[in-house]
Amino acid sequence: MYRIGVVNFAGGTSDWEQLQTIIPDNWELFQIDNEKKTFCDLIVFLENSLEQVGEICGQLIQMKNETDSLIWVWSTFQIEMNRMVYLKLGADGVKTENLKLEEWLLIIDNALKRKQTMKKSKPEQTIQENNCDGFVLNHRNRSVIINENEEVQLTNLEYKAMDLLFKNAGKTVTYEEMYQVIWDGEESKDRKFYRISNLIFHIRQKFVQEVGSSDTIRTVRSKGYVLHV
Template sequence: MSKLAVLTFKDNEKIDKYIKKLNDNKHNFIFLDNNLDNTVMEQTLQKFQGVIFFENELSDLNKICESILKMKKVSTCYIWVISTTPKEIGKMVYLQLGADAVFENETSLDEIELIINNALSRNAAVQGVSDNLENTPKNADFQMFHGNLSVLLGGDKEVPLTRLEFKILDLLYKKPKVAFTYQEIYQEIYQEDMGDKHYRIANIIFHLRKKIEVESERPKYIKTVRSKGYMLDV
């Protein structure tokens, strides 16, 4: 059963409907105090696979943004925002700050439930592979640091990454030498179908290569698998 944290700044009957719908014995919802300091928040978030914010009114925007920024510093768990207002307020702002998905007022409960469940299922599958590889030797020349959202190259060069860059690289890192399709990567990062937006993944990979490759045109680590996607060669 997944543990999901819930943060809201005002009681709302609609929130109870969302929680009742999503609470289908697959998840354990716990309401958090939104005034937690960074140390307590880090210790608390280690217990959760995701956090759901409820945006009830315009005044919630700044509070949610501040909380997302805090969480990004101490955790890589999923962050979702559900708006219960008649119109979206800060969808692009939340996404730019690192939210994995923002659900508008018109989004059906069934759609929200599927997107959250799919994300958690994929995460559990990847974690299972990671656990199975726990006792295998680590590549000293290439190590991921979740706490810093960075990668260590050659044992001495730590490269800071954006949240999206880290999530893609971490996904590839968990299954080295295995090709991931554009669709698989896109769904993991954006929690929605890719459609014709594969250029988003290509753009992030472009910037990743600029940061970690000696020659981005002749990459050592992130290989392009023609007509499919990318793999990490470590």
């Protein structure tokens, strides 16, 4: 079963309804909530109006940084410049009226199968230090497995943060250390604090939603965070 996430901006619903009627049986289709990111094999941006181009570009850049999912734009327009912009920003393709549905479905199906085969061919990564008293960092799925059966899906940035905390379990990881590992850039101290705090907030929210508690990641006032397991 492939998980297909759809980003449907404020516009018409005809494309979304059309997608629902033509998807293969092994596709699980759902609309992506930007506040609650989840793992998916393919992300489809529905371009319903030209006013959405800028928003799509911003979301596309963010998704490329946070996930290794395939990304396509489903466009109702035939504007070559827009297609080139999407492709340059990292989209795997742009679906327009010139590309028949049957052909598009075959292209996507082949890409998903190839992606799945590549995952299976990679040796399972197991790092003992990332297994802490019932918490396991799953490298292949970019997730945290709790008590052997609760799995919390992470974005690429969230995975980097959890990987660093796991490697330093029981020790305080400073805001500066986290920022350099995750973003490796130069920003003001306040900006670094905000980005790290916001990232940890989203991870904690996922822990609350999936396992009912966020106590695993504790704040060390004015310093950073510690993974408590």
